Amino acid sequence: MTSTVNPTPAIPAVAVAPHPTPTAQARSTARTGTERSGNRRFKPGRVALGVIGVVVSLIWVFPVYWMLNSSLLPNVVLQNTTPTWLPFGGSFDNFVAVFEGGTFLPALGMSTAIAFITVTFCLLLAFFGALAISRFRFRGRKTFVLAVLLIQMLPAEGLFIAQYKMMGSLNLLNSIVGVSIIYIAAVVPFTIWMLRGFVAGVPADLEEAAMIDGLSRTQAFMRITFPLLAPGLIASGVYAFLQAWNEFTVALVLLQNNSDQTLPLWLRGFIQASASRATDWGQVMAASTMVAVPVIIFFLFVQGRMTSGLVSGAVKG
Structure with a gap:
């Protein structure tokens, strides 16, 4: 009897890639670095645009620097024909003189109260208005949108007499409420139009999906939609704040008592009082700096949200 022996199957040879040597890795890294440097090669046009941007930024920042520099120098130095570019030897005497009058803090409190009320009610009213325009279809919707646009075209100066008589009949002259x-009536229309783009940029399908998961309409809106609108609310709030803080003409018409003044009116009165004894530009610049400081502090808190809100609104609007 013969036995048959099965031959052992041959194992196919597997090609193993050789491990790259340190020299090969160095060549690959150098090649990659060369490609990247080639992509970022010197471009005169880009450098020229960068230089122009820096020059424009310096021109924009220079008035602010000059205001701060002049606020630290005495009036004798400022009246010299040779400009002093750095406040060496300066002091805070001009700022002390601003506070000595005793009128700055009341004006600061009044401006702060008016700005807070304006921002709060503008955001509240504009938010509901933008939500109604973007989310609901109702009779008179187009008319409402056109009314919002037309109100923005009305010149503010043409409304002064009517506003004065209306506030006078309500006994709201020389008051924060009046x-x-x-301010709210003037700022709300544009704020509605601004928020409309943010609300329209959030798909309603997100709320519907949340409602399918068991949330009510209010819960879905507060948990899903409202956080996405936060950048838009911040950007709109900044606009309302600047309008209320810097406004001068309406306050000049409605606030006639010297004890009831906003900061722009106080600054005008401060300049006039200084002019009666030859204008002390150091004190005027110190007063202007004190008016600008609250705005700078406000921007430091909201600048991150404000930037994302403006970009988001530009994309989604």
Whole structure:
């Protein structure tokens, strides 16, 4: 009897890639670095645009620097024909003189109260208005949108007499409430139009999906949609704040008592009082700096959200 022996199957040879040597890795890294440097080669046009951007930024920042520099120098130095570019030897005497009058803090409190009321009610009213325009279809919707646009075209100066008589009949002259009502009425239309782009940029399908998962309409809106609108609310709030903080003409018409003044009116009165004894530009610049400081502090808190809100609104609008 013969036995048959099965031959052992041959194992196919597997090609193993050789491990790259340190020299090969160095060549690959050098090649990659060369490609990247080639992509980032010197471009005169880009450098020229960068230089122009820096020059424009310096021109924009220079008035702010000059205001701060002049606020630290005495009036004798400022009246010299040779400009002093750095405040060496300066002091805070001009700022002390601003506070000595005793009128800055009341004006600061009044401006802060008016700005707070204006921003709060503008955001509240504009938010509901933008939500109604973007989310609901109702009779008179197009008319409402056109009314919002037309109100922005009305010149503010043409409304002064009517506003004065209306506030006078309501006994709201020389009051925070009266000025705040006028500011809210002036700022709300544009704020509605601004927020409309943010609300329209958030798909309603997100709320519907949340409602399918068991949330009510209010819960879905507060948990899903409202956080996405936060950048838009911040950007709109900044606009309302600047309008209320820097406004001058309406306050000049409605606030006639020297004891009831906003910061722009106080600054005008401060300049006039200084002019009666030859204008002390150091004190005027110190007063201007004190008016600008609250705005700078406000921007430091909201600048991150404000930037994302403006970019988001530009994309989604």
